[in-house]
Amino acid sequence: MLILLPLIISRLRLKKVKFFGLLGPNGAGKTTTIKILTGLLEPNLGEVLISGMSIKNSLKKIKSLIGVVPQEIALYPSLTTLDNLRIFGTLYSIPPRELKVRILDLLQVYGLENKSNQKVKNLSGGMKRRLNIIAGILHSPQLLILDEPTAGIDVQSKKFILANLKELNRLGTTILYTSHFMEEAEKFCTDIAIIDQGV
Template sequence: MITIEQVSKKYKGADMFSVSNLSLQIHDKEIFGLLGPNGAGKTTLISILCSLIKPTSGTFSINSLTYKQHKNQLKQLIGIVPQEYALYPTLTAFENLKYFGSMYGLKGKQLDEQINNSLEHLGLLKFAHKKIGTFSGGMKRRVNLIASILHNPKVLFLDEPTVGVDVQSKNVIIQYLQDLNQKGTTIIYTSHHLNEAENFCTRVAIIDHGKIITKGQPNKLITECDGAHNLEDVFLSLTGKALRDHA
């Protein structure tokens, strides 16, 4: 589904590459986790794949479409759930979703029904006509998710989709994503919740300093790492325990 070939990115004025000569293949209908410390290059890589920023070098394709030749077509194929809330606080949940649906050319009764069905599935239908500014963090995360999948994307990018949410919201979000995946959506997921990633992802890649240092099925990576009992042990073994604060 996704082929990345020697992609690099160096921001203007930066001393180091955020992504360095990275190659990777992600298969159709996978739930693929991109894991790494702060500043490892995860968000930069996702931003490149979503055509939000250009790579300094290298290329990639999604569903055999290249970003250089098929940028607009690629945007129709993908959905993006950003780390920050991408919602209008003074609009209601329904109004937000109508707006985002219209950006993908959706309209009319079909869009209204899709919005209502999604809100109901995620436990939000009774809040459909409440302003987003009154919502809790978990509720905003769920609306953010709905906004990204109204056009039924083949590939869904998730940047920290459960950060800062309560346990109940997290459970509902993960279950909803698993249902989407079962229906054929390929999911690319980043998170610092390694226990969540271990149970959620079919494969993961651990990235550090813009490069992939290992990839594979979570249980296999755990088995192959001496003394590891879980994915967090593997992560710390490969990336170290030093703090990764950056500004």
């Protein structure tokens, strides 16, 4: 039997350059919220506006402004780190020269410079998480949405990822971050919202 829990968010406003934490237990509706915010799901009611643009009417433009790091490792496991990033970067319309520099920079920042020619399937869980984030920020998005980016990784990798996200936020990227770890959110987020059973 499929039970559809309603997701009711009366008003959620993200100010620019905030590190916003959306907290809630498993099944609370965090991923559904992200799917609605990124246009993967349509809301029954209401509207999502990003930079003043409606997601309904300007989805393509909004897609260029936002970066998404899904909960699962959304990469091609049989391709190399470099191929994955080249492909995603090109699909974000980053010019080839700029893309090359950007990839090298990000690989260095995230400590994956030696793994550029390694296939994703051969990377460790923490490395895959980091690469997953790089793929989401490759095009320097204004808004970065992360769905539990630290799930299932060791403490060291978790610290490393969160520190880098903080730095990214400091440099001007608005971050919406979901987690079910309160301590983590308290430490890094400027604003927090709690969601439970879709409300």
